[in-house]
Amino acid sequence: MDGKTLTEKRGQNRVTLDVVAKHAGVSRSTASLVVRNSNLIAPETHERVRASMKALGYIYNQSAGSLRSQKTKTLGMVIADVSNPFYALLASGIEWACHQQDFLTIFADTAEDGGRQKMIIDRLIQHNVAGVFFCPAGDNSADDLAALEVAGTPVVQIMRHVSGQKVPYIGPDNVAGVQLGIDHVVRLGRKKLAFIGGPAGKSSSEERLEGFNQGVAKHRLRVKKDFIKSVAINRREAMEAALVLLDRPDRPDAIICYNDLMAFGVMLAMQRLGLVPGKDVALVGFDDIPESALWTPALTTVSIDARNIGRLAARVLMDKIANPSRTSRDIIVEPKLMIRESCGESFAAA
Amino acid sequence: MDGKTLTEKRGQNRVTLDVVAKHAGVSRSTASLVVRNSNLIAPETHERVRASMKALGYIYNQSAGSLRSQKTKTLGMVIADVSNPFYALLASGIEWACHQQDFLTIFADTAEDGGRQKMIIDRLIQHNVAGVFFCPAGDNSADDLAALEVAGTPVVQIMRHVSGQKVPYIGPDNVAGVQLGIDHVVRLGRKKLAFIGGPAGKSSSEERLEGFNQGVAKHRLRVKKDFIKSVAINRREAMEAALVLLDRPDRPDAIICYNDLMAFGVMLAMQRLGLVPGKDVALVGFDDIPESALWTPALTTVSIDARNIGRLAARVLMDKIANPSRTSRDIIVEPKLMIRESCGESFAAA
DNA sequence: CTCGGTTGTTAGATCGATCTAATGCCTGTG
DNA sequence: CACAGGCATTAGATCGATCTAACAACCGAG
Numbered sequence: 001m002d003g004k005t006l007t008e009k010r011g012q013n014r015v016t017l018d019v020v021a022k023h024a025g026v027s028r029s030t031a032s033l034v035v036r037n038s039n040l041i042a043p044e045t046h047e048r049v050r051a052s053m054k055a056l057g058y059i060y061n062q063s064a065g066s067l068r069s070q071k072t073k074t075l076g077m078v079i080a081d082v083s084n085p086f087y088a089l090l091a092s093g094i095e096w097a098c099h100q101q102d103f104l105t106i107f108a109d110t111a112e113d114g115g116r117q118k119m120i121i122d123r124l125i126q127h128n129v130a131g132v133f134f135c136p137a138g139d140n141s142a143d144d145l146a147a148l149e150v151a152g153t154p155v156v157q158i159m160r161h162v163s164g165q166k167v168p169y170i171g172p173d174n175v176a177g178v179q180l181g182i183d184h185v186v187r188l189g190r191k192k193l194a195f196i197g198g199p200a201g202k203s204s205s206e207e208r209l210e211g212f213n214q215g216v217a218k219h220r221l222r223v224k225k226d227f228i229k230s231v232a233i234n235r236r237e238a239m240e241a242a243l244v245l246l247d248r249p250d251r252p253d254a255i256i257c258y259n260d261l262m263a264f265g266v267m268l269a270m271q272r273l274g275l276v277p278g279k280d281v282a283l284v285g286f287d288d289i290p291e292s293a294l295w296t297p298a299l300t301t302v303s304i305d306a307r308n309i310g311r312l313a314a315r316v317l318m319d320k321i322a323n324p325s326r327t328s329r330d331i332i333v334e335p336k337l338m339i340r341e342s343c344g345e346s347f348a349a350a
Numbered sequence: 351m352d353g354k355t356l357t358e359k360r361g362q363n364r365v366t367l368d369v370v371a372k373h374a375g376v377s378r379s380t381a382s383l384v385v386r387n388s389n390l391i392a393p394e395t396h397e398r399v400r401a402s403m404k405a406l407g408y409i410y411n412q413s414a415g416s417l418r419s420q421k422t423k424t425l426g427m428v429i430a431d432v433s434n435p436f437y438a439l440l441a442s443g444i445e446w447a448c449h450q451q452d453f454l455t456i457f458a459d460t461a462e463d464g465g466r467q468k469m470i471i472d473r474l475i476q477h478n479v480a481g482v483f484f485c486p487a488g489d490n491s492a493d494d495l496a497a498l499e500v501a502g503t504p505v506v507q508i509m510r511h512v513s514g515q516k517v518p519y520i521g522p523d524n525v526a527g528v529q530l531g532i533d534h535v536v537r538l539g540r541k542k543l544a545f546i547g548g549p550a551g552k553s554s555s556e557e558r559l560e561g562f563n564q565g566v567a568k569h570r571l572r573v574k575k576d577f578i579k580s581v582a583i584n585r586r587e588a589m590e591a592a593l594v595l596l597d598r599p600d601r602p603d604a605i606i607c608y609n610d611l612m613a614f615g616v617m618l619a620m621q622r623l624g625l626v627p628g629k630d631v632a633l634v635g636f637d638d639i640p641e642s643a644l645w646t647p648a649l650t651t652v653s654i655d656a657r658n659i660g661r662l663a664a665r666v667l668m669d670k671i672a673n674p675s676r677t678s679r680d681i682i683v684e685p686k687l688m689i690r691e692s693c694g695e696s697f698a699a700a
Numbered sequence: 701c702t703c704g705g706t707t708g709t710t711a712g713a714t715c716g717a718t719c720t721a722a723t724g725c726c727t728g729t730g
Numbered sequence: 731c732a733c734a735g736g737c738a739t740t741a742g743a744t745c746g747a748t749c750t751a752a753c754a755a756c757c758g759a760g
Binding site: 017033061062067 | 746
C-alpha cells in the first residue's frame with residue numbers, strides 16, 4: 001500500500017526538468033534557464049514553462065544542481081552554545097538574513113567541544129556549503145579554518161576569532177566594552193573591582209580580560225591577584241566563583257562579568273549570602289540579553305546587538321561568496337552601556 | 351591570483367572516488383563500498399583504500415551521493431521562535447541527537463509566519479531532506495504537511511500539531527500540565543483564578559486553555575469571562591494583559607500562564623503595580639526554562655524537559671526514516687510541577 | 701544580397717557518486 | 731570431477747540538473 005505510493009512518487013515517472021521541457025515544448029536547457037530566472041529567455045516562453053512546472057508539480061532537485069554547478073545555496077552556522085540566549089539571538093539574526101537572500105542554513109552546536117567541531121566542519125565541507133559562519137571553540141580551531149580554506153569555502157568568524165588568520169571577523173569591541181563598565185562603576189565611587197572572566201584561549205575571554213586590565217590601569221586602581229577569576233562560561237561556575245569572592249572580609253565592591261549569564265550567577269550567589277546587588281556590590285554584565293532588563297534588580301550591562309551582528313556577518317559572508325577574490329575587512333561593533341539598577345547610585349567606600 | 355588557486359582546487363585534478371580507486375588499485379565500486387563502510391569488503395582492501403583516501407585528501411561529495419541514491423543525511427528543523435529559550439533548548443536537543451546519528455540539521459525559524467513557513471518547507475523538499483521536525487505555525491500548516499507528504503518526506507510534529515493528521519506528534523500533555531498548576535494553587539487556598547493564554551488556532555494554546563477549563567471545573571470554581579485572556583506568545587503582551595487584569599478591585603488571586611516567558615511578563619506587571627508574586631497573587635508558568643528557577647521569586651512552573659522532547663522526537667523521526675511503512679505513535683510526555691516560590695504558602699482569601 | 705550582430709534556443713557532454721547484475725575465485729560435497 | 735554457493739570485486743548504466751559552444755532566425759547596414 002505504502003510501497004505502491006512510494007514507487008509512484010520515487011519511481012520512473014518522476015517529474016524532472018526533462019518532463020517539464022517536453023510538456024512545454026522546449027528543450028531541457030531552456031527549462032533550466034527558466035528555473036534560474038535567466039533573462040535570456042523570452043517572457044512568453046518563461047510563462048509557458050512556469051505553467052508546465054506548476055501543472056506537473058515539478059520539484060527542483062537541489063542535489064543534481066549542486067553536483068553540476070559545484071555550488072549550493074546552503075550555509076553552515078557553527079556556534080558554541082545555543083542554550084545561551086545571546087547565541088540563540090545571534091543564530092536567529094543570521095538565519096533571518098540568510099533566508100532573505102534565499103539561503104538555507106545548516107546549524108550546529110559544538111557545545112564548546114573541539115572534537116565535535118572538527119567533525120561538523122568536515123561534514124559541512126562534504127556538503128559543499130557555500131560558506132560558513134564560525135564561532136570558534138576549542139584549541140585547534142585554526143586547523144578547522146585551514147580545512148575550510150583548502151576546500152575553498154568562504155568563512156566569517158563571529159564573536160570570537162583565532163589569531164593570525166586572514167578570515168574576517170565580526171564581533172564587538174570587547175576591550176572597549178568592558179572599559180565602559182569599569183568607567184561607570186568607578187564614577188559611582190567603587191574602588192575594589194573584581195573580574196569573573198571566561199576560560200583562557202578564547203579571544204573573547206582574553207579581550208575582555210584585557211579590557212579589565214586596561215580599565216583598572218587607567219583609573220590607577222590596584223586589583224588583588226585573586227580578584228580575577230577565569231571559569232567556564234555558565235551560570236553555575238560564575239556563582240561558585242562569586243561565592244568564594246564575596247564570602248571574605250575584603251570582598252570586592254564591584255564585579256565585572258564576562259557575560260550576562262555569569263552575572264546572573266553572581267546575583268544568585270549574592271542572594272544566597274544576603275547581599276544586595278547595586279548596594280553592597282555593583283555588578284556589570286556583557287551581551288545585554290533580553291532577560292537582563294527584567295531581573296530584579298535590572299542588570300547594568302554592555303550591550304551588543306546580537307541580531308545586528310548576525311545581520312552584519314551575513315552581509316560580509318554573502319559578499320565573500322559573491323566575489324571571493326575581494327578581501328573583506330573585519331567589522332568591530334561599538335558596544336554601549338545600558339545603565340540599569342545593578343550598580344546602584346553613587347557609593348562611598350567603607 | 352586567487353583564480354589560480356581556485357582552478358587548482360576546483361579544476362581537473364579534483365580528488366574523486368575514481369582517483370582514490372586508481373591509487374589503491376581497486377575499482378570505483380569498491381572504493382564506494384569502502385566509503386560506506388560496507389562489510390562486503392575485505393578488511394585488507396578496506397584499509398588500503400582508506401589509506402589512499404587519506405593520502406590524497408579525498409573529500410566525499412554529498413551532492414553526487416544524494417543525486418544517485420535519492421537520500422540525504424540531512425534533516426530539517428522548522429521552529430516557531432528560537433529567541434524563546436525553550437525552543438533554543440529544544441533545538442539543541444534535536445541537533446545533538448541528530449549529530450549522534452550522523453545527520454546534519456537545517457535549521458529555520460518561521461517567526462510564527464505562515465508564508466515564511468511555506469517557503470522554508472518548499473526549500474527543504476527541494477533539498478531532499480531525509481525528514482523534518484515540524485513545529486507548526488500559521489493557519490495553513492496542514493497544506494505544508496500535505497506538501498511534505500506528497501514528497502514522501504517523513505515528518506514529526508513537535509510541541510504543536512495540526513489536527514486530523516496521521517503525522518506523529520511529540521509533546522507534553524498540555525491539559526494535564528495546566529491542571530497540575532491549578533491543583534496546586536487551589537490546594538493553597540486560591541480561588542479567583544485567571545488564565546493568560548496563547549493565540550487561538552495553535553494546538554498548544556487550545557490544549558492549555560482546555561486544561562484550565564477542566565481544572566477549574568474539577569474544583570467547581572467560577573471564573574469570570576474576562577479573566578481568560580488570549581494574547582501573542584511574548585513577554586510584552588502578557589505584561590499588558592496582566593496590567594489590565596491586576597489593576598482592578600476584583601483582581602484574581604492566581605494567574606496561570608501559557609508559558610514561563612509570559613509569566614515573567616506578569617511578574618513585571620506586578621512589580622510595576624507594587625504587587626508581590628506568591629503573596630498577593632500566585633503565579634504558575636509552563637516549560638520550566640532555566641531562568642525560571644533563578645528569578646526572584648523563583649517561578650513555580652510546569653516542567654517539560656525540552657532536551658528530552660528533542661531527543662524523543664529525533665528517535666521517532668530516525669525510526670520513521672529507517673522504515674517508512676511502520677506507523678509510529680504519538681508520544682505524550684507527562685509534565686511535572688516544579689514547586690518554587692511564586693505561589694507562596696497557603697493562603698486565606700480576603 | 702550578403703554580412704555582422706543580437707536574441708532566443710538547443711544538443712550533448714558533464715558533475716561524482718551509487719546501483720544492478722554479473723564476474724571470477726575458492727571451498728566443500730556428492 | 732562437476733557443481734552449488736558464498737565471498738570479494740567490478741563494469742557500465744544511471745540519478746537530474748548545468749555548462750559549453752553552437753545554431754537558427756531576424757534585423758538593419760553596407
